[in-house]
Amino acid sequence: MxxxxxxxxxxxxxxxxxxxxxxxxxxxxxxxxxxxxxxxxxxxxxxxxxxxxxxxxxxxxxxxxxxxxxxxxxxxxxxxxxxxxxxxxxxxxxxxxxxxxxxxxxxxxxxxxGVWYAKHLAYIKTLLERAECHAMDKSVQITGSEKPWEYRPLSRTLVLSSYHMTDQNLPIYVKKIRRLQPQYLIGYPSAITMLATYMKHNTIELKAIFCYGETIYDWQREFLEELFQCRVHGQYGxxxxxxxxxxxxxxxxxxxxxxxxxxxxxxxxxxxxxxxxxxxxxxxxxxxxxxxxxxxxxxxxxxxxxxxxxxxxxxxxxxxxxxxxxxDFVVSKTNRLVPFMGVHHLVAKSTENVKECQLYQERQGEIVLRVVRRETYSEDDARRIQESFHKRFGDEFSLTLTCVDSIPRTNRGKYQFLVQKLPIHFSP
Ligand SMILES: [Zn+2]
Missing domain, CATH: 3.40.50.12780 (ANL, N-terminal domain)
Incomplete structure (x- = not known):
C-alpha cells in the first residue's frame, strides 16, 4: 500500500x-x-x-x-x-x-x-497534538504576510500580518478573532504579546498558544499564560x-x-x-x-x-x-558577549510609558535604545531606564536613548528587539 x-x-x-x-x-x-x-x-x-x-x-x-x-x-x-x-x-x-x-x-x-512540506507538516501535527490541538482546529496565525488579514478555509486559519499591527488594525484583528473563536494561536511571540496587550483582560478561551520564529522571553510566556489561562508552547526550526x-x-x-x-x-x-x-x-x-x-x-x-x-x-x-x-548578543566594552533577552523586561519594569523599544549597536560597549513614547512619557522615565540599566550592567555599556515614532518590522514581519551591526562570531 x-x-x-x-x-x-x-x-x-x-x-x-x-x-x-x-x-x-x-x-x-x-x-x-x-x-x-x-x-x-x-x-x-x-x-x-x-x-x-x-x-x-x-x-x-x-x-x-x-x-x-x-x-x-x-x-x-x-x-x-x-x-x-x-x-x-x-x-x-x-x-x-x-x-x-x-x-x-x-x-x-x-x-x-512537495516532499519537504508534507514531511514538515507531519512533525507539526505531532507538536500540535502535544497540546491536544489538531491540524483542522480553527486557528489564528500571526506572521509576516503581505495582506493585513486573510482567511484560509481549507485549514480553517485566520492569518493576520504582524507588519500591519497598527492602532488602526488592532481593533479589526480582535473582532475577527472573536468571530472565529479559534482553538489556538500560533505565531511570533512579539506579535502575539502585542495583540494580547491590546486585548487586555477581555481575552478568548484557547487550548494553547504556539510560538516560533523568535526567542520566547520568560516575561512573555508568563504574561500570555496568565492572560489566556493556557500553555505557551515553543517550536524551533x-x-x-x-x-x-x-x-x-x-x-x-x-x-x-x-x-x-x-x-x-x-x-x-x-x-x-x-x-x-x-x-x-x-x-x-x-x-x-x-x-x-x-x-x-x-x-x-x-x-x-x-x-x-x-x-x-x-x-x-x-x-x-x-x-x-x-x-542577538551585544558586545560589552571588555568584549564580553551578553545575551540581551532581559533588557526589554528591564525597560518594561522601569516604566509603563514606553510603547515599544528597540536596541541598536554599532560600536563595542555602546548601545542605543530607540523608544516609542506614550503620551505620558517624561524625562523621569528616561532617568529610571538609565538607572536600572546601570544597576544591571555597570560600566560595561553606555546607553543612549533616542525617541522614534515607530519600530519598523523586518522584511519577514518580525519584531527585532536588537539591531546588531557588529559582526559577531560565537565560536571559531
Ligand atoms: Zn517532554
Whole structure:
C-alpha cells in the first residue's frame, strides 16, 4: 500500500517517540552514514571536500570522526549554492528557498518540491497534538504576510500580518478573532504579546498558544499564560530543515526530533557542549536534506544544553532554552558577549510609558535604545531606564536613548528587539 510522505512520516513519528536512547543513537548513525555516502557520490561540493582531505565516507567510522568534518557555514552555502545541489534529483524537484539569514545576508538554497512540506507538516501535527490541538482546529496565525488579514478555509486559519499591527488594525484583528473563536494561536511571540496587550483582560478561551520564529522571553510566556489561562508552547526550526524541536506536555524544554536531524552544540572554543546549563551554537545535520545536504551546518542560533530526562517519557535530546541568534548578543566594552533577552523586561519594569523599544549597536560597549513614547512619557522615565540599566550592567555599556515614532518590522514581519551591526562570531 502506498503512503504519502505526510502519512509515512506521521506514522513513523508514533514509533520514534517511544524509542530508547540506544535506538535513537543507532538510527541517527545509520542516517549519517547514508547521508555522507549520498553526498560523496552525488553532491560535487562534498565530493571535493572528501577528496581534498584524502578520505571517503568509509573512513568516518564513529560520531567522533564525523565531528572532525568541517562546518558548513552560511557563507559557504552562498558561495557554493550550485555545487551543493545533488545531481541525482530531477530538475523539476528543486524548489528554491530564500531566507533572511543573519545581518540581512540572504541565503539561497533548495528543498525537495512537495516532499519537504508534507514531511514538515507531519512533525507539526505531532507538536500540535502535544497540546491536544489538531491540524483542522480553527486557528489564528500571526506572521509576516503581505495582506493585513486573510482567511484560509481549507485549514480553517485566520492569518493576520504582524507588519500591519497598527492602532488602526488592532481593533479589526480582535473582532475577527472573536468571530472565529479559534482553538489556538500560533505565531511570533512579539506579535502575539502585542495583540494580547491590546486585548487586555477581555481575552478568548484557547487550548494553547504556539510560538516560533523568535526567542520566547520568560516575561512573555508568563504574561500570555496568565492572560489566556493556557500553555505557551515553543517550536524551533528553520527552512534549512536540519533541526526541528518543540516543547511537550510536561516541560518548556525543547525536545529535538532525532529523526529530523542530528544536533550538536558548539561552545565559544569550538568544543562540544556536554554539561547541563552550558550554551553553544546549534550545528545541525538534516536527515531529510538529500537534495541539498546540510551537514554540520552552523545555524547561528544559540541554545542551552540540558541533560535532564523529561517526564513525558520521550528520550529526545533536550535544549533548556533557545537564546536567540548570534546576532542577538551585544558586545560589552571588555568584549564580553551578553545575551540581551532581559533588557526589554528591564525597560518594561522601569516604566509603563514606553510603547515599544528597540536596541541598536554599532560600536563595542555602546548601545542605543530607540523608544516609542506614550503620551505620558517624561524625562523621569528616561532617568529610571538609565538607572536600572546601570544597576544591571555597570560600566560595561553606555546607553543612549533616542525617541522614534515607530519600530519598523523586518522584511519577514518580525519584531527585532536588537539591531546588531557588529559582526559577531560565537565560536571559531
Ligand atoms: Zn517532554
Amino acid at each position: 502506498y503512503h504519502t510522505p505526510y502519512q509515512e512520516t506521521y506514522r513513523s513519528l508514533q514509533h520514534t517517540q517511544r524509542w530508547t536512547p540506544e535506538q535513537i543513537k543507532d538510527y541517527q548513525w545509520q542516517q549519517l552514514k547514508t547521508l555522507l555516502h549520498h553526498a560523496y557520490e552525488h553532491v560535487p561540493y562534498y565530493k571535493k571536500l572528501f577528496n581534498i582531505r584524502g578520505i571517503t565516507p568509509d573512513d568516518v567510522q564513529s560520531l567522533h570522526d564525523f565531528q572532525q568534518l568541517p562546518f558548513l557555514t552560511k557563507e559557504t552555502v552562498q558561495e557554493h549554492t550550485n555545487e551543493l545541489k545533488a545531481t541525482n534529483y530531477p530538475t523539476h524537484t528543486f524548489e528554491e528557498t530564500i531566507t533572511g539569514g543573519s545581518t540581512g545576508f540572504p541565503l539561497r538554497f533548495y528543498v525537495e518540491k 528553520h527552512r534549512e530543515q536540519s533541526v526541528l524541536a518543540g516543547t511537550c506536555e510536561k516541560s518548556n524544554s525543547y525536545h529535538i526530533f532525532p529523526d529530523y536531524g542530528l544536533v550538536e552544540l558548539i561552545d565559544r572554543n569550538g568544543r562540544q557542549v556536554t554539561k547541563d546549563g552550558e550554551s553553544g551554537e546549534i550545528v545541525a545535520t538534516g536527515f531529510h536534506t538529500g537534495i541539498f545536504p546540510f551537514i554540520r551546518y552552523k545555524t547561528g542560533d544559540i541554545a542551552v544544553y540540558s541533560t535532564h530526562h523529561c517526564e513525558c517519557g520521550r528520550n529526545y535530546p533536550l535544549l533548556k532554552s533557545i537564546e536567540g541568534r548570534v546576532q
